[in-house]
Amino acid sequence: MEALLLGAGLLLGAYVLVYYNLVKAPPCGGIASLRGRTAVVTGANSGIGKMTALELARRGARVVLACRSRERGEAAAFDLRQESGNNEVIFMALDLASLASVRAFATAFLSSEPRLDILIHNAGISSCGRTHEPFNLLLRVNHIGPFLLTHLLLPRLKTCAPSRVVVVSSAAHRRGHLDFTRLDRPVVGWQQELRAYADSKLANVLFARELATQLEGTGVTCYAAHPGPVNSELFLRHVPGWLSPLLRPLAWLVLRTPRGGAQTPLYCALQEGIEPLSGRYFANCHVEEVPPAARDDRAAHRLWEASKRLAGLGPGQDAEPDEDPQPKDPGTPSSRSSPLSEEPTVSDPHPIPHNSPDLSKVTHRIQVKTEPEP
Numbered sequence: 023m024e025a026l027l028l029g030a031g032l033l034l035g036a037y038v039l040v041y042y043n044l045v046k047a048p049p050c051g052g053i054a055s056l057r058g059r060t061a062v063v064t065g066a067n068s069g070i071g072k073m074t075a076l077e078l079a080r081r082g083a084r085v086v087l088a089c090r091s092r093e094r095g096e097a098a099a100f101d102l103r104q105e106s107g108n109n110e111v112i113f114m115a116l117d118l119a120s121l122a123s124v125r126a127f128a129t130a131f132l133s134s135e136p137r138l139d140i141l142i143h144n145a146g147i148s149s150c151g152r153t154h155e156p157f158n159l160l161l162r163v164n165h166i167g168p169f170l171l172t173h174l175l176l177p178r179l180k181t182c183a184p185s186r187v188v189v190v191s192s193a194a195h196r197r198g199h200l201d202f203t204r205l206d207r208p209v210v211g212w213q214q215e216l217r218a219y220a221d222s223k224l225a226n227v228l229f230a231r232e233l234a235t236q237l238e239g240t241g242v243t244c245y246a247a248h249p250g251p252v253n254s255e256l257f258l259r260h261v262p263g264w265l266s267p268l269l270r271p272l273a274w275l276v277l278r279t280p281r282g283g284a285q286t287p288l289y290c291a292l293q294e295g296i297e298p299l300s301g302r303y304f305a306n307c308h309v310e311e312v313p314p315a316a317r318d319d320r321a322a323h324r325l326w327e328a329s330k331r332l333a334g335l336g337p338g339q340d341a342e343p344d345e346d347p348q349p350k351d352p353g354t355p356s357s358r359s360s361p362l363s364e365e366p367t368v369s370d371p372h373p374i375p376h377n378s379p380d381l382s383k384v385t386h387r388i389q390v391k392t393e394p395e396p
Contacts, residue, residue, distance in 0.1 A: 052292025065145025118167030128174035183241025198224025234301025
């Protein structure tokens with residue numbers, strides 16, 4: 023009996039150590055009030071994205087939930103308005119697997135929203151499921167779609183600078199290896215899916231790095247954020263039905279809650295003073311070194327050029343337009359140019375103040391030397 027009690031005590035102590043050192047996420051601080059600012063969070067109808075949007079709404083931001091499903095997106099917007107007490111939470115349709123939908127979302131957003139201060143690329147997939155596409159669906163949703171969306175919204179981000187772009191990545195990027203000769207080839211089988219997911223997360227880190235270089239001096243900064251091991255739909259979405267009841271209790275014990283997973287993306291979006299670290303990779307609310315493949319500037323630039331081609335951006339489209347579309351009143355639904363998209367919905371709209379305090383005091387980027395990892 024004593025041996026059993028001792029064993030149980032040791033197991034409990036080990037779990038407490040693991041929980042507080044590896045599972046529990048540090049809370050995000052940063053700017054307390056976001057009134058007068060607008061944030062876009064992709065994939066915000068559940069999990070990390072929903073918790074990220076909730077915190078932004080609680081701090082007073084106008085939050086656009088960019089989601090594929092209208093039903094789930096509008097339900098999430100309703101929940102967040104109720105929980106945050108902020109009526110400036112709206113849904114707009116966005117399917118990152120469709121470049122036409124990405125363009126339609128950008129057109130609708132730019133014509134209806136006068137500001138964009140924070141863009142958080144949270145949406146992502148870990149498997150193709152039963153979908154069979156003639157392209158790499160994991161790369162399309164996790165990287166090419168966000169790449170195109172960022173490009174299309176950059177004029178508004180620059181106008182509202184200082185502003186920020188946060189790309190939710192993963193520690194899986196350490197297993198990634200980009201083969202530029204077959205970036206967009208279809209993914210078949212679970213082994214290819216695992217590799218393609220890691221490759222797409224490496225693409226996220228390299229994208230943030232090159233974007234920071236491209237935007238140096240504009241007042242727009244960007245960061246790659248690892249949310250940590252999170253018990254979210256992304257983890258359990260493609261688990262076989264018979265295995266789900268076994269994994270759910272284990273996931274509850276050893277994985278972070280979505281609220282915990284939202285802390286590092288929120289830190290990158292809100293923390294003052296991290297502007298000199300634009301382009302870097304963050305985990306557990308602090309900057310973290312990445313392997314050589316994830317800090318290869320030549321590979322980052324090569325990925326940028328390949329992404330432009332895959333996103334349908336020709337040589338003449340590299341520069342953003344000088345003038346943005348004239349935004350309408352936020353309460354007026356705007357038309358979409360693609361049948362794949364849906365009109366944005368707005369609840370209890372009222373005019374948005376254009377003047378807001380600076381997101382940060384420092385907008386320049388400095389070079390940070392890193393030592394190669396052993």
